[in-house]
Amino acid sequence: MLYWKDSQEAVTAITGLFAGVANDPELGESMKKVNQLILFDYSESGPGCAIWVDTRNGKYEFGAGDPPGAPDLIMSLSADDAHLSWLNKLNPVMAITRKKIRVKGSATGLLKLAPKLKKVAVIYEQVLKELGMEDKIVK
């Protein structure tokens, strides 16, 4: 892995991001509209990890490891590409076309979220700074 020392570091940063998103009223609401259980499987290369976010029925819960049920959508990619994508440095369409991201399930929710990625990136940078991971920010 290029950006992560180990998978735990990736889990800390990305679950930190989901917590940050919850605190943003607009993004938090947008996430709830997705109304899906999404599993991010970050085991495409190197030591893997998995993070899930559950926005079904007005919920907003997230965690690492096994999701609480069958996911509506699974996105499989490396933890490094996940980092780049949350920093808005990876064009998701291009990554899907080039098979860097594999998607299984309904992508309707993702389409709703895609325009918000810029805002997510701002929160992610902030979270990385707060976690003392500023060196991981890619400009």
Next chain:
Amino acid sequence: MKGNTGKIININLSTRSIAIETLPEEWYRLYIGGSGLAAKIFQERGDFSLDPLAPEAMLIFMNGPFAGLKLSGASRGSVAGCSPLTGHWGDSSCGGYFAPELRYCGFDGLVVTGRAAEPSLISIEGEQVTLLPAAQYWGRGTEEATRLLKEGFGKDSRSMMIGPAGENGVKFANIIHEGQNAAGRAGFGALMGAKNLKAVVVKARKKEMALADAEGYEILRGDLNGRINDALASSVLRENGTAANLIGGVYSGDVPVKNWTSNFWEEAAEALNGTTLTEKYLTRRTGCLYCGIACKRIVEVKEEPFAVPEGGGPEYETIVAFGTLLGSLDLAATCKASRLCNDSGVDTISCGATIAWAMEAFEKGDLTREDTGGLALHWGDMTAVLDILLPAIVKKEGKLGALLAEGSREAARRLGKGLDYTAQSKGLEAPMHDPRGGGYGLALTYAMSARGTCHVADPMLFIEMGARYYPEIGFEYILEPQSEKDKAAAAAVSVALGAIENSACFCQFADAEVTIPDWLALFKTVAGYEWDAEEFLRAGRRIFYLKRLINGRYGLSGKDDDLTPRMRAPGSGGEADGARFDLEKMKARFYEIMKIDPESGLPTKAALADCGMADELDKLTAECP
């Protein structure tokens, strides 16, 4: 000949002569089929001095080599000739069921000339071709006429027909198939109407096709269908239709607002997107024959004032052309607009764009109440659009109806005002993707397209999104949409690929999953062509050049490879705010790469020689630089 049948039907409606012709096999190898082969026929036989609606004008229906072969996206068909809307080369693609049925009858296409003495239809039943009176269908909308034709010719018959707009000579009248699929662009419905031809009805008796390597094709077909149908983009299209990603388009500034005066209307992302259509009005999903993507919609709107009974629903282009472009966020109104346009037989893109131009002209005072017969045209007034304006255009009724039925460029010319704020190139109204937000490369290919502004002439729209990638030929650009960098080089490949797609009559959505080796294998197993990637791309370039040569015969030159001032103005709002592309810079580089003379806009002799167009070269020596 394998794959194609090699046979076309020549019909002269004036003399009522019907002749079956076998085309030279070489033409298929060089121009593939669809709009490419149609262009070859047109270039060989066309009279370039004719008025587009003259009886002698040619109307060509042409299949691709894969029609009916049970492959997703491969069974579209082309309609081509001199466009009544633009006055030069035009072609239009149509999905549905017609092309496979024609192929099962044993024909690759038909070339219609002449003018019938009375409203007529062409019936093709198996190999039997007949000309029949059609007075009972004339004047009827395409929904009713389709129903009546099925009663008369059998429910499994398939027809291409015009509605009242084509009969009345509306310049952007289209040709409709099964009430919902359209050969939408370039106004061929007006040409069909001028020929007194209401419909072409086909009904096959058998489904036999000779392939070069039937076994190899079956294996390839299974693999391709699996990949196409399982692709993420396909599932998105299936789930929520072609407007599924309207939300992304809104935020990137790709969705034009109020006659291209703005690139951003945030509320449209929720109000008009495909998910909203699914939730509010969708009753069923449907698609073209053998296509597993099934991107088409069946909808029903129960509430007034825009209630429509269950039937064909709007695609992305219609949703925007009768939505944000007209200053409306009413999704129900787009459903009704789609239905009315299809029933009357008008192209929703050109129609919406021409109305948007008229609304702005009225706002500016360029169109007065005297011109509109007292009607006030206001952004978002969809009741006036659907109840008054659209019917007036279809009937060419009153001063305003007759003016707008000419399309935006001609309407502005006749008015003597407002040409600068039309959104078109070469007279064809722009589709609903704004290059200032969507990507500057699209501005280039819009300007280069032979038929005029067109997002399906080539896959540039998808290339700039990052959805197309051909490592086998070193095509691995990572493009920034709002930049000119590498756009000319990408466009040079894109126009060749687009020419192949449109000649093979392959749907752009399905083609996203087809690699260059897949294409080569398709041509090999179906038609027996032993092409490598270079020969394949050369075929695409050859077709691209041929259409430009035809336009040259109509007097078009490099100057016509342009966009209107409205389209070239800096973007306004959202991500595209202030975005301004340098078309001249991209054009100059594109001409250089493609060996096109900037002055004449024609391919140079060297370019033609590279493409093995020796016969064209001999004929055109005097004209080519």
